[in-house]
Amino acid sequence: MNKPASPPPVPRKALGRGLDALLARPAAAAAATQTAPAHDRDLREIPVALVDSNPHQPRRQFDETELEELASSIRTQGVLQPILVRPKGQKFELIAGERRLRAAKKAGLEQIPAIVRVLPDLQAMEVTIIENLQRADLNPIEQATGFQHLAQRFGMTQEDIARVSGKDRATVANFLRLLRLEADVVELVRSGKLTPGQARPLLALAPETQRELARKIAAEAWPARRVEQHVAKLQAPPAPAQPAPVRDPNEREAELQLARALGTRVELKPGPRGRGAIVVNYASLDEFQRLFERLTHS
Numbered sequence: 419m420n421k422p423a424s425p426p427p428v429p430r431k432a433l434g435r436g437l438d439a440l441l442a443r444p445a446a447a448a449a450a451t452q453t454a455p456a457h458d459r460d461l462r463e464i465p466v467a468l469v470d471s472n473p474h475q476p477r478r479q480f481d482e483t484e485l486e487e488l489a490s491s492i493r494t495q496g497v498l499q500p501i502l503v504r505p506k507g508q509k510f511e512l513i514a515g516e517r518r519l520r521a522a523k524k525a526g527l528e529q530i531p532a533i534v535r536v537l538p539d540l541q542a543m544e545v546t547i548i549e550n551l552q553r554a555d556l557n558p559i560e561q562a563t564g565f566q567h568l569a570q571r572f573g574m575t576q577e578d579i580a581r582v583s584g585k586d587r588a589t590v591a592n593f594l595r596l597l598r599l600e601a602d603v604v605e606l607v608r609s610g611k612l613t614p615g616q617a618r619p620l621l622a623l624a625p626e627t628q629r630e631l632a633r634k635i636a637a638e639a640w641p642a643r644r645v646e647q648h649v650a651k652l653q654a655p656p657a658p659a660q661p662a663p664v665r666d667p668n669e670r671e672a673e674l675q676l677a678r679a680l681g682t683r684v685e686l687k688p689g690p691r692g693r694g695a696i697v698v699n700y701a702s703l704d705e706f707q708r709l710f711e712r713l714t715h716s
Contacts, residue, residue: 461500463529466522468509469501474543474567475516475550488517489524497522500531504542510534513542514549544572551583559608562593569594592618600625603632615642619649627652680709 501515512519513535522530537545550556551564565583568574576594580587596607596614598621606612616635619642620628635645669686676684676696682705685697700706 461531461533464503464510464532464534466519466527466530469503469519469530469532470506470509470511471516471519472512472542472546474546475512480517480520485517485521485524488521492518492521492525492527497527497531500533502535502545503532504535504537511542513537513545516550540572544568548582557608557610558593558596558614559604562596565590565593566597595621600628600632602629606632606636611636613642616640616645619646622649622653680712682709 497518499515499518501518502513503510504513505511510532515532519530547564547567551561556564565579568579568582569576572578574582576587576590579585579590583590592614595618596604599607599617603612603617603620607614607617612632612635617632620632623631631645631648634640640648666688669688673684673686676686676698680698682701683699685699686694687697688694698709700709
């Protein structure tokens with residue numbers, strides 16, 4: 419008898435460009451996927467209560483209105499895209515899908531669809547960071563923090579980070595520079611009150627000046643170009659002091675003789691073409707009367 423034909427394999431649901439690209443990139447990740455037991459690669463329902471958030475999740479802010487909208491959709495449609503987790507003791511650690519997990523909890527779900535992967539710690543951390551960095555809704559500081567984790571924990575260069583995140587090296591460098599701002603200024607960027615273009619020029623300033631100017635820029639909504647021009651002006655070297663003009667010694671001697679003759683301070687103010695003025699100073703009306711009588715012989 420002929421053996422019945424095996425059913426065609428069910429294609430695995432795509433996980434999104436970030437995860438697929440990463441899991442296909444390093445040899446260690448590919449080996450982990452290929453050698454894991456079959457049950458570790460299946461889509462399954464797991465208890466929501468057994469899924470722990472990932473400590474390396476770069477996102478720190480989640481819009482509550484958007485989460486509630488997603489929770490409402492989940493109540494009626496269910497979770498349409500599974501989360502990605504890995505086994506961690508008797509529980510699971512989330513790799514990708516933080517918003518879906520939070521919304522599922524809001525919706526009151528007890529089970530959530532998940533794809534399980536057996537990944538070592540470093541690989542799991544890398545997947546979490548890069549998957550989130552490829553999202554469009556991270557704020558600039560969350561992106562910068564994610565890049566910093568890749569550099570510090572994986573020894574990645576800016577070129578490496580640019581390659582795995584899909585951004586150019588200059589963009590990566592500019593994000594990382596934001597983390598060198600004063601903490602108060604970083605929070606203004608995180609909250610959206612300052613844009614990266616407004617904040618980066620402030621790096622050239624002293625800490626207190628940086629903080630004061632950042633608050634002013636946020637309050638008055640300065641364009642980035644104005645910030646650059648103002649910072650350049652603050653950094654411009656002071657104009658060299660003009661040397662005092664060299665006085666004709668004869669003028670100085672004439673001042674002294676007039677002062678002695680009148681008994682008060684006298685100033686000569688030479689002008690162009692031989693013209694000028696003689697300024698006779700007095701300190702009181704009595705002194706004015708004395709000088710008047712002296713000069714008019716009255």
